[in-house]
Amino acid sequence: MRQNLNYSYPQIFWVEGRPNLGTSCPSAPPIAPFPPPVPDRRRKPKNHTERRSVGLLVTSLLILLALTGVGLSMFRIFHLEKELAELRESASTERIPPALEKLIGQKEQSMKKEARKAAHLTGNPSQRDLPLEWEPTSGHAFTSGIQYCDHGLVINETGFYFVYSNVLFRGSVCSNQVLTHVVYKKNPTLPGSHVLMEDKGINYCMSQKTWARKSYLGALFKLRKMDSLHVNVSKIALVNFEESKTFFGLFKL
Template structure:
């Protein structure tokens, strides 16, 4: 029996390669269209995106919100001012205590040069620190500018002289000046309430307004009313400047020391 495998014809390799080399048609994509032989229709123009819809959930801030924000800023400024004054007075207290101990430890007739120099340096430091004043309301008023209490209660002057109803600057520099006035009445007249701080200098004519506040529509009907006015800002003051406070009507001012006051401190 003959082997059939001997009669099998072998196919040459080039012939097999020719059968496998099949040419595929070329396909091109143009704007999302498969293009072989025919042209694609023109692409329609793309419509622009609509504008974003405004968020109507956020309402504009009301006058009450703005007033609350202003009151918060003013409260923070007052707190910072009082904190700075408190720290300064704390440092002054310790310096004065150290000076007293140094004077007690040394004989007034025989003070060593090194100790004398140290005492002098500390005295100069104390003088530089003492640049602050806080005046409170004085119910005894005769005329403008307002009269103040410089000693009793919370009032004090340190490195700043109170003279002629005002604060006298004895060293040029940057100062934070503040003033608070409480207006109160039993009847409503709706007169304009004015509260201002101004300065004078003997080398310059007249006076110059530093800060001013005016109040209108502060009461309604015949009810008892009250309105507080606060002024505070940073100024560069010169030596011999004197600062004073004016109001539109003294009879409407409440002179409680926690409500009506005037002061400054040097930075």
């Protein structure tokens, strides 16, 4: 007995590439499209025009700085050349600025004033009388601002002076004679003379052999204008007149 087997197969439909099983299903919501990619902000697009502008600006500044330095150097050189030209012109015409000339004049006057007030006299072996006569110009002797007159030094300006005198006595026979060395002053406005320094030598030799004795005097005095200073000894024959042994002088402080 033939059985009529009727199988009912489900109907399948393809909708938009997907099979439709024939069952009623709720429609799925549409899928939203993907958002556009976010640009990477860490990488900026290269702007060649901007870089070129910055490079030109830096180059311009460097060139301007170099030109400024060159200009300042040229100005300095020009200024130095101008000063050198003025100095050459001043030297050629022997002109000195008034302020510098005044300063030099004051300095010269001060130096002359200091250099004038001094004298150093040395022994004169040709003398025979007292007070001692001196050599004022030869060898180490000189006078500056002090006059040598009548065997003495004449003061022309009141002030403080250091006065010194050195005498070397020498003999071949020992005796008991007292050796005297005196520096004294005179003034035409005052009578007589006034002793400033004195040295006396006793027992300066112990035998009959040749002997020598040095006598030095030196001190500070206030001297007046027209004072004259002289040196006297007890016996002129015993004086050694070598310029390094016997001398007389003074200088103003």
